[in-house]
Amino acid sequence: MEALYRLLMALRRENPYAGIRSVLYNPITQLRCNSCNTLHTRPHKDGDYVFSPVEEKCPNCGNTSQLIVAIYVEDQTRPKGKR
Secondary structure (H helix, E strand, O other), X not given: OHHHHHHHHHHHOOOOOOOOOOEEEEXXXXXXXXXXXXXXXXXXXXXXXXXXXXXXXXXXXXXXXXXXXXXXXXEEEOOOOOO
């Protein structure tokens, strides 16, 4: 019984490595134009979800009807000396 108690207490302790992370996350939204079918990306905005239609201008043809086809994260390393 004491072994179980020690295990539970060990799990409740704070992770010493939790604050030490050298990676930043930048969510990216990938859009497909409904007219010319080109793909392009932009920074993620609140409310974006996959397969939602978006009224933004296509940089290739100028059409304003696009579809969100992917949302993903690019990893970037943090500059040394900053936390």
